[in-house]
Amino acid sequence: MDQITGIATGLPAPAPLASAAGAAPGGRPALSADFETFLRMLTTQMQNQDPLNPVDSADFAVQLATFSSVEQQVQTNDLLAGLGTQMATLGMGQFPGWIGLEAEVRAPVRFTGEPVQIEAAVDPRADAAELVVSDAQGTEVARSALPAESGAVLWVGRDAQGRALPEGGYTLSVRSLAAGQTIASHDAHMRSRVAETRLDGGTVRLVLENGQSVAPAEVIGLRPPRQG
Known part of the structure; x- marks a missing residue:
């Protein structure tokens, strides 16, 4: 009974619970990938609490709300990262006119x-x-x-x-x-001569005719290529 009481009264914080669930495939944290695991652990905690010293239901609600809040933050970060990549892709659309110029x-x-x-x-x-x-x-x-x-x-x-x-x-x-x-x-x-524009790690790069890759900010002049 002492062991069960220790589990019930020492409520685990959301971060350790997420660690117990492990990491999701592809390097994504289990916090956003395994919400069901948290619910199963919470249910087990409720089933095994000491009937003589039950945990206040408000404590369970706090755990659930905290986990949900952190999960939403992770999803927001993923969304912002995706938007950053999209913005970089849109930025690359400014440079096709440079291709072929010196x-x-x-x-x-x-x-x-x-x-x-x-x-x-x-x-x-x-x-x-x-x-x-x-x-x-x-x-x-x-x-x-x-x-x-x-x-x-x-x-x-x-x-x-x-x-x-x-x-x-x-x-x-x-x-x-x-x-x-x-x-x-x-x-x-x-x-x-500019041969290609490329998106490299979310950053626009210009590939020159000699194979060298440079940032657009390093270009200080453009002109039509010399004839002959």
Whole structure:
């Protein structure tokens, strides 16, 4: 009888009951997937309570109301997550018009062994310029001379000895020089045609012609592709 009394008077909280029910398939909590289990446990608790010290019916109502409230909160969270995905899908509908256009992207360049077109900004006061290449760790791996004027440059991904750099992400910057001194430094922006828009983990991504994926916010310019 003492054991039964302990079960009846020590009312379990909703969270332990949900844990006892286990997790639902697919990673969903049992709290929202197994409401019947809670009712069976509540019924068993009522059947085995100590007749000399019965549990107040209000306590059962509190348990039921608490469980129902938490279950509704879980369902609300699931609904909000679904709405977030739908909103992202709708957002992707803004970018189909970008496909086929040439995008200027402010992001590290993904080098795959093929030449990459970049836009070099050189200070008008400069009499020389150079392209500085750094790897993903920020270490300088290459440096080469550039014309002392702004414009498009084809970066072939070679080091000082003419060897191809390993595939990976690189940051490119242009240093403007006057009388051998650096007077300005600007990031070099990649130019590539937009090939696809994609929804990746609820976030819209643009896939460029070279296979690199970038966020729309990293695109700072669009223009029709150059002919020839």
